[in-house]
Amino acid sequence: MARAKKMKPTRATSTLGPADKLEIKRLSNAERSAYFSRREAAKVLRSVLEGDARRRAVGSIKSLVFRPAIRNKKGTFALVCQTLKHLAIIKNVLEASSILKGKWKRQAELIFIITYDILFGQAVSPVGDAEKFLMQWKDALQLALARLLVKEKVKTVEDLVNLNQIPEVSKPRYVRVNTLKIDVDSALLELGRQNMVQKDDVVPDLLILPPATDLHNHPLVINGSVFLQGKASSMVATALDPKPGWEVLDACAAPGNKTAHLAALMRGKGRIIACELNKERVKRLKETIKLSGASNIKVLNGDFLNINPKDPSVSTIRAILLDPSCSGSGTVSVRLDNLLPSYAAADVKDTERLNKLAAFQKKALAHALSSLGIYFKGTI
Numbered sequence: 001m002a003r004a005k006k007m008k009p010t011r012a013t014s015t016l017g018p019a020d021k022l023e024i025k026r027l028s029n030a031e032r033s034a035y036f037s038r039r040e041a042a043k044v045l046r047s048v049l050e051g052d053a054r055r056r057a058v059g060s061i062k063s064l065v066f067r068p069a070i071r072n073k074k075g076t077f078a079l080v081c082q083t084l085k086h087l088a089i090i091k092n093v094l095e096a097s098s099i100l101k102g103k104w105k106r107q108a109e110l111i112f113i114i115t116y117d118i119l120f121g122q123a124v125s126p127v128g129d130a131e132k133f134l135m136q137w138k139d140a141l142q143l144a145l146a147r148l149l150v151k152e153k154v155k156t157v158e159d160l161v162n163l164n165q166i167p168e169v170s171k172p173r174y175v176r177v178n179t180l181k182i183d184v185d186s187a188l189l190e191l192g193r194q195n196m197v198q199k200d201d202v203v204p205d206l207l208i209l210p211p212a213t214d215l216h217n218h219p220l221v222i223n224g225s226v227f228l229q230g231k232a233s234s235m236v237a238t239a240l241d242p243k244p245g246w247e248v249l250d251a252c253a254a255p256g257n258k259t260a261h262l263a264a265l266m267r268g269k270g271r272i273i274a275c276e277l278n279k280e281r282v283k284r285l286k287e288t289i290k291l292s293g294a295s296n297i298k299v300l301n302g303d304f305l306n307i308n309p310k311d312p313s314v315s316t317i318r319a320i321l322l323d324p325s326c327s328g329s330g331t332v333s334v335r336l337d338n339l340l341p342s343y344a345a346a347d348v349k350d351t352e353r354l355n356k357l358a359a360f361q362k363k364a365l366a367h368a369l370s371s372l373g374i375y376f377k378g379t380i
């Protein structure tokens with residue numbers, strides 16, 4: 001019989017008292033895993049909802065879940081998505097039962113997650129304060145849900161979800177081959193062992209797999225031989241068509257997918273300056289560059305608008321890849337933003353944000369065009 005894996009202590013366990021730890025020890029593996037997934041999911045949900053409330057993306061749901069700190073990635077991802085999908089119902093039911101008060105209000109995300117499990121998900125064992133608390137209210141929660149169905153004149157929870165839901169779009173899974181590490185045919189062969197794969201007819205180093213193919217743990221992804229990069233994103237460096245030996249400026253670079261693509265197209269020869277304003281995102285950029293294996297990229301943590309084209313260190317630049325911050329509306333279904341509360345309600349904040357983004361894009365484009373046209377030797 002396979003021995004159960006010993007759980008490493010995590011931040012979730014380090015805050016538990018001895019009695020809780022004993023209770024958790026007595027759980028079956030599945031129950032224990034569900035207990036920890038709920039806490040991991042609550043942390044992700046908090047980041048997602050806080051970012052959404054401020055209309056500032058802290059990262060897509062996927063990128064938050066696939067961080068190394070999250071142990072049960074699949075379970076956590078499913079739990080976050082399902083809770084978001086049912087969030088309007090969950091909030092409604094909690095409000096009707098007047099449960100979310102005092103200390104539980106401060107742990108609202110965990111309460112949302114456990115309520116999801118109680119009403120729609122897997123059985124909840126009464127271990128952990130929040131679980132014990134909510135299990136006492138199980139009947140009240142179910143009653144509130146039944147009343148909501150009647151009020152909305154629908155028969156099933158699915159109908160209730162569909163009232164506010166934007167239809168999901170199913171897109172193929174695109175994979176860009178990092179030709180610094182592997183050639184396209186070898187990647188195709190390797191990925192083709194378990195999946196249907198074909199080459200894209202526009203971007204030469206792009207492969208197409210069926211929608212929702214899960215590759216995040218695939219060895220080629222982990223070792224940077226392929227990048228999970230969409231078609232639109234992969235078309236940009238392809239269109240720029242930089243030649244080996246060129247000097248290229250990636251003006252707004254993090255997380256670095258297009259920077260890494262530039263390096264592959266330039267076969268590692270020449271020089272790339274990857275400029276990124278946000279200090280935190282610079283870390284991500286550096287990780288991507290490391291993973292790509294490129295050694296000709298210089299990272300610059302600063303404002304692209306402050307780059308002085310007369311500066312001798314940039315005067316030999318031949319091309320600029322400009323991918324400034326945008327609304328992300330084209331990637332809503334990929335980022336799963338359609339699950340977020342703000343998605344349904346466009347408000348004044350959104351208009352302000354869009355105007356700011358548009359103003360920055362205009363400025364950045366003007367700076368790039370004037371730099372290239374007047375100072376740098378290249379063309380656009």
Ligand SMILES: C[S@@+](CC[C@H](N)C(=O)[O-])C[C@H]1O[C@@H](n2cnc3c(N)ncnc32)[C@H](O)[C@@H]1O
Nearest residue numbers: 252254255256257258276277278303304323325
């Ligand atoms: C759309 S993302 C770039 C995505 C990236 N090209 C890729 O493919 O992975 C825009 C990036 O520009 C950065 N940014 C915004 N304003 C900037 C500025 N003035 N100078 C440099 N970077 C900036 C943002 O922090 C963000 O990381």
